[in-house]
Amino acid sequence: MSEVDLAGPGLWTTSVGSFPKPDYLTKARGQRARGEIEREELQELERKATREWIEFQESIGTDLVVDGEMYRGDMVAYFAEELPGLEIGGLVRSYGNRYYRKPIAVGAIGRDRPITVEWWKYAQSLTDAPVKGMLTGPYTICDWSFNEHYATRRDFVLDLAKVIRDEALDLEKAGARYIQIDEPAASTRMDELDLVIEAMAIVTEPLSAHTITHICYGDFHNAYPKMLDIPVDQIDLEFANSDYSLLDEFGDNPFTKYVGLGISDVHSHALEPVDDMVDGIRRALKYIPADRIFVDPDCGLKTRTVDEAKQKLSNIKAAVDIVRGEL
Amino acid sequence: MPIQTTVVGSYPKPPEEGQIFRVRKTIQGLDKGAASLEDLRAAQDELARSVIAEQEQAGIDVLTDGHVRWDDILTPFARTMRGFEIGGLLRWFDNNVYYRRPICVADLEWGGPSSVDAFKFARAATSRAVKAVIPGPVTFARLSVDEHYGDHDAFVKAIARVLAQEAFELEAAGARFIQIDEPALLNAPEDLSLAADALRTVTAELGEAELTLATYFGDAKRLGAELFDLPVHRVALDLVAGPENRELISSIPSDKKLQAGIVDARNTKLEEAELLQRTIEDLASEVGPERLSVAPSSGLEFLPREKARAKLERLCAAAQKVGG
Numbered sequence: 019m020s021e022v023d024l025a026g027p028g029l030w031t032t033s034v035g036s037f038p039k040p041d042y043l044t045k046a047r048g049q050r051a052r053g054e055i056e057r058e059e060l061q062e063l064e065r066k067a068t069r070e071w072i073e074f075q076e077s078i079g080t081d082l083v084v085d086g087e088m089y090r091g092d093m094v095a096y097f098a099e100e101l102p103g104l105e106i107g108g109l110v111r112s113y114g115n116r117y118y119r120k121p122i123a124v125g126a127i128g129r130d131r132p133i134t135v136e137w138w139k140y141a142q143s144l145t146d147a148p149v150k151g152m153l154t155g156p157y158t159i160c161d162w163s164f165n166e167h168y169a170t171r172r173d174f175v176l177d178l179a180k181v182i183r184d185e186a187l188d189l190e191k192a193g194a195r196y197i198q199i200d201e202p203a204a205s206t207r208m209d210e211l212d213l214v215i216e217a218m219a220i221v222t223e224p225l226s227a228h229t230i231t232h233i234c235y236g237d238f239h240n241a242y243p244k245m246l247d248i249p250v251d252q253i254d255l256e257f258a259n260s261d262y263s264l265l266d267e268f269g270d271n272p273f274t275k276y277v278g279l280g281i282s283d284v285h286s287h288a289l290e291p292v293d294d295m296v297d298g299i300r301r302a303l304k305y306i307p308a309d310r311i312f313v314d315p316d317c318g319l320k321t322r323t324v325d326e327a328k329q330k331l332s333n334i335k336a337a338v339d340i341v342r343g344e345l
Numbered sequence: 346m347p348i349q350t351t352v353v354g355s356y357p358k359p360p361e362e363g364q365i366f367r368v369r370k371t372i373q374g375l376d377k378g379a380a381s382l383e384d385l386r387a388a389q390d391e392l393a394r395s396v397i398a399e400q401e402q403a404g405i406d407v408l409t410d411g412h413v414r415w416d417d418i419l420t421p422f423a424r425t426m427r428g429f430e431i432g433g434l435l436r437w438f439d440n441n442v443y444y445r446r447p448i449c450v451a452d453l454e455w456g457g458p459s460s461v462d463a464f465k466f467a468r469a470a471t472s473r474a475v476k477a478v479i480p481g482p483v484t485f486a487r488l489s490v491d492e493h494y495g496d497h498d499a500f501v502k503a504i505a506r507v508l509a510q511e512a513f514e515l516e517a518a519g520a521r522f523i524q525i526d527e528p529a530l531l532n533a534p535e536d537l538s539l540a541a542d543a544l545r546t547v548t549a550e551l552g553e554a555e556l557t558l559a560t561y562f563g564d565a566k567r568l569g570a571e572l573f574d575l576p577v578h579r580v581a582l583d584l585v586a587g588p589e590n591r592e593l594i595s596s597i598p599s600d601k602k603l604q605a606g607i608v609d610a611r612n613t614k615l616e617e618a619e620l621l622q623r624t625i626e627d628l629a630s631e632v633g634p635e636r637l638s639v640a641p642s643s644g645l646e647f648l649p650r651e652k653a654r655a656k657l658e659r660l661c662a663a664a665q666k667v668g669g
Contacts, residue, residue: 107613108649109359113434113443114416115372117359120441120649122613162441164613206439237436259433285434 020228020251022276023195024148027345028308029299029338030081032278034232034254035152035200036093036318037086038327043067047091064089065140072144074328078335082196082312083149085141087320092118093154093200094162096133101181103127107164116321121163123174129181132188139192148196151189155201155231156182156217157210162203175213179220190227198230202317204248205233205241219249230254230278234317238264243271254278256316258290262298268305277306280316281337282330287322289329295337300344308345313338346634348625348668349406350661351604353559353581354418354478354524355644356396356411357653368392368413389414390466397470399654404661407474407522410467412644417444418480418526419488421459426507428453432490438528438562440611440647447489453503455510461518468519477520479511481527481558482543483536488529498539505543513550524557525577528643531560531587534567537575544576557581557604561643564589570596578602584624585609585642594631603632606642608660613652621663629667639664 024030039047043063050060071086090096098104098121107122134151142149156178160171168174186197199221204214222229232254233245242264245253257264257280281298282290302311313334319327359366371388374380396411415421417437423429432446460479467475482505486497494500512523525547530540548556556577564587565572573580573596580597581604582590597603607624608616629637639660645653 108362108651109357109366110647110649111358112441113445115369117369166612166614203441206436283433 020226022228022309024081026081027342028311029342029345030312031078031335031338032080032082032150032312032314033075033084033086033331034278034280034314034316034318035084035087035150035198036090036320037071037084037088038320038322038324039088040067040070040324043088061089068137068141069144072141072149075331076145076147078332080147080331080335083141083145083147084152085137085149087152087318089137093318094159095119095121097154097159098163100133101127101129103167103177104159104163121159123160123163123165123167125167127174127177127181129184133185135185135188135192138189138194142193149194150230151186151194151197151227153182153185153189153197153199155199155204155214156221157214158201158203161206171210172213175217176220179217183221183224186221186225186227190225195227196230197225197227198232198254199250200232201248202232202234204231205237205245208237208240211241211244211247215247215249222249228252228276230276232278232317238267242267246271246274250275252276252278252312254280254312254314256280256283257298257302258295258316259283259285262301265301265305273306276310276312277302278312278314280314282315282334284315284317284319284322284330287326289326289333292333292336292340295333296340299337299341303341308342346668348629348634348664349638350404350664351407351476351638351640352400352405352409352657353561353606353610353640353642353644354409354412354526355415355646356400356409356413357646357648357650358392358411358413359650360395361650393463393467394470397467400657401471401473403654403657404665405473405657407476407638408467408471409476409478410463410470412478412646414463418478419447419485420445422480422485422508422511423447423489425456425459426453427451427456428493428503429489435488440562442647444488447485449489449491449493449500451493453507455507458514459511461511461514464515464520465518474522475520476522476524476557477515478524478526478559479508479515479547481525481530481540482508482547483533483540484527484529487533487536501536501539501543502546505546508547509549512547516551516554521554522557523551523554524559524581526559526561528559528561528563530568530572531563531565532567534569537568537571541575548576555579559604561586561606563587565593566590569593573597573601579604579638581640582606583642586611594628597632597636602636602638603628604638604640606640608641608656610641610643610645610653610656611647613648615652615655616659618659618663621659622666625663625667634668
């Protein structure tokens with residue numbers, strides 16, 4: 019268990035990972051995809067957008083900063099593009115009018131070189147606040163890919179776990195004190211929760227950083243409390259979009275880890291009033307002490323507009339400030 | 346004797362690589378105020394036609410419009426019924442696909458047809474048989490939130506009464522094949538007799554249409570052979586996600602037909618032609634070719650367009666070899 023080294027009484031603010039890309043970057047990504055601009059030109063804009071998001075987070079006093087993933091498209095495809103053994107497949111729909119390129123395992127998975135470390139170093143060079151290292155977990159990469167190679171899902175997941183462990187170790191070597199390994203798919207199949215745990219153990223066992231996993235859209239009622247066996251220091255969950263009903267589970271089975279408390283629904287254009295967020299934090303404090311709580315949006319904010327995302331983050335900070343004053 | 350080929354329902358909306366994805370662009374335009382609902386309708390019409398043509402070319406006998414106008418199987422019905430609101434996103438079974446959860450806030454009432462216009466359009470676009478697909482009442486209830494009835498049985502029955510009107514209108518519009526999707530029943534054996542009652546309600550006013558009860562994403566072993574007592578003509582089983590379903594097939598009574606899901610609608614790996622052929626031969630000899638139709642394991646929307654088409658081509662080629 020790695021404790022938190024941040025100042026203050028708790029209720030530290032952070033984000034789950036992704037932020038919306040500014041229009042100039044979305045446009046440049048399209049141009050790059052059509053071969054109209056060079057890679058360097060796109061990267062310069064990705065750095066610019068990263069700087070802007072870090073500056074924004076600093077301006078509102080965010081405790082644990084993210085780089086906003088300006089250089090990533092989909093959270094699985096980004097890794098699949100870099101990992102030998104995975105290739106990028108065709109478009110499939112995830113919901114509404116949202117589509118992603120679903121990767122395909124076509125051979126044994128390995129890693130030629132670090133994937134996220136240069137971006138992490140760049141983001142950390144821009145701020146004194148700690149920047150989270152952001153990885154997609156082995157179970158989720160498997161679950162969100164097609165499999166034309168491995169005989170079993172377990173073989174597929176465990177090969178991925180070794181690759182993500184190596185990436186996490188490289189992040190730690192570069193100085194990352196907080197490493198998040200997202201497993202949004204972890205709550206998909208209760209009969210595979212053991213596999214999620216087994217794979218996460220491979221990733222986190224050699225790490226000394228504070229480890230976090232984000233899980234969403236799942237069958238929490240069945241996944242809890244077994245979810246607490248996932249070997250990480252913090253589990254980040256969406257509370258706002260289910261009206262904090264997850265908290266009901268914590269009465270019978272206390273939440274034993276740090277929690278990432280999602281208090282803003284990322285799939286809604288509507289901006290939650292600060293009062294609702296304050297109320298949500300107060301409800302959570304009945305179950306978990308402040309110095310075990312990080313406060314953030316429910317999920318990555320990349321599907322919102324830049325303005326919507328900034329307003330949600332500002333409201334979260336305003337709500338936290340109010341409740342901190344009551345501690 | 347020919348083996349009937351069919352699909353479970355959904356089909357990928359994206360075009361093949363390199364083509365313009367008109368429906369997606371139009372919805373984006375709609376959000377920005379740069380496109381109209383008529384533009385969207387036109388883009389969806391075009392997509393429905395191409396999806397139907399693709400199924401025809403592959404050799405599918407009983408096809409659907411690919412549900413290309415729907416985001417999921419519940420929302421279009423929940424939107425039309427009175428008494429539902431549309432809630433947040435939730436995972437669609439064990440897929441990386443999300444649906445909006447309907448929330449029941451008042452007595453459910455028929456508010457007009459939900460799927461009939463789309464069915465009529467599809468029917469006019471092909472000379473083949475078009476299957477109408479509606480959600481089953483148990484699945485509908487289990488995937489929704491009930492803030493009104495406070496009683497699962499009452500909620501299911503209320504949904505069934507509204508769906509009965511939909512089924513009636515579909516048959517009146519010419520549907521000879523109606524499929525009722527009950528994937529959630531696989532994990533709810535306690536709802537089996539409730540499902541039977543609800544299905545009797547849904548189908549009470551129907552005439553000659555052939556009714557299929559579709560299950561997918563798993564096996565029916567918790568339901569056992571009682572699944573075949575449900576008041577429908579044909580039962581669809583997913584033999585890919587539920588290989589144990591193979592053992593249930595010997596219990597199908599002689600007055601019931603089988604829709605066997607035998608190509609994996611959720612993985613890109615293409616099935617070997619010879620293996621498919623052997624599977625169809627085995628099934629045909631067990632239930633009789635006249636009682637067998639073969640299909641993908643579930644809706645095909647989980648695959649990229651090219652792969653969905655390739656899967657249907659393999660399925661139809663294998664059925665053709667066995668059935669002549």
